[in-house]
Every structure is written in structure tokens, then in C-alpha cells.
Amino acid sequence: MKVVNRDHQKEELDEGKLWNSIYYPAREAHYKEKEAVELADEAKHLVMEWIHDHEDDTLTTEELREKVKEVLQEIDEDVEFLYKTHLQIS
Secondary structure, rough: EEOOOOOOOEEEHHHHHHHHHHHHHHHHHHOOHHHHHHHHHHHHHHHHHHHHHHHOOOEEEEHHHHHHHHHHHHHHHHHHHHHHHHHOOO
């Protein structure tokens, strides 16, 4: 799967980067190490299922971020809020 970034460049989806983008907000929320890992694993799994069902072989970073927010909102709104906050800062 290729991801089109803000500069319109295509790059391979980095699953580690995806996982980290979920894990760190979980740690900043109220999750201990093990719980944050479990949350990141679950959320990444759900996002990856969506990606595999995606019709195209590319998606935009915006589409990917929206899906992560949607998944996190279902799992824990605090983590979703921190994820969104981090996106606004960077």
C-alpha cells in the first residue's frame, strides 16, 4: 500500500509509524505500558483491515488519519483527542 503525503509524494505505508502514532497518545493518556501496547495493537489491526479492504493501492495521509481517529474514537475518546492534538501540533 502506498500513502500519498502532503507533498504529493508516494511512500510505502510504514506500519511501525502507524503503530507509534497510536501508542504514544495512549501512553500520554492514562494507559500503562502493557495496556498502551494492547490498544495500539488493536487499533492498528482495525486500521490495517480497513486498508486491506481499500479499493485502490494508494490512499492519502488524510484518509489514513481520519480512519485512525474513527477507530480511536470507538476505543477511547481520550486517546483520540491526544492523537488529534498531536496532528495539529506537527
